[in-house]
Amino acid sequence: MEGDERLRLFLGLPLPDEPRRRLADWAQAELGCAGLRVVAPENLHVTLVFLGGRPAGDVQGIVGELREAARAVRPPILEPVRYRETRSVGMVVFADEGGHATALADDLSDRLGRLGVYGPERRPWLPHVTVARFRARPRLRPDPTVLGPVCPSEAALYTSVLRRTGAQYEIRESVPLGG
Secondary structure, eight states: OOTTOEEEEEEEEEOOHHHHHHHHHHHHHHHOSTTEEEOOGGGOEEEEEEEEEEEGGGHHHHHHHHHHHHHTSOOOEEEEEEEEEOSSEEEEEEEEETTHHHHHHHHHHHHHHHHTSOOOOSSOOOOEEEEEEESSOOOOOOOGGGGOOBOOOEEEEEEEEEETTEEEEEEEEEEETTO
8 A cells, every 4th residue: 555545544443233233123123114215333432633635655554543542541432312313314313422433532532633644533522323314304213222331342444435336344453452
């Protein structure tokens, strides 16, 4: 890979297998109606920082900051609290018990800003998983609290590859939280 090749990158919390399966099954049952595209199970994650198009040469520095930030935070406990829709996506919003995921997102935002690869968001970070995409807002009101807590144990650098069928996410590097 060339250093000036551009990659669509983001940092996120991969979901453990069992909670990811529960979330995918719930989304299919509750949101799998006409006009909604339910996110594939392998694409479910909690985004920490979206970097967008970056030169491949930035990857090493980004991964270094991810390692440092992940080492300093305990694994979070994320509790589903509500379903929310924007104009094009449906998401499950989580409460961040103890604030560990929020601390990681804030730390990464600061670190990557200093590295010069990220401009911090204006709004506060919201722990969520995008579960559906749509063209017209369906205004659904499913209850995600039945899903139970999610406890990610690692953080990862993802590459987002845009395809005609939608984005495909690939983990480039993952690191354990708290160690």
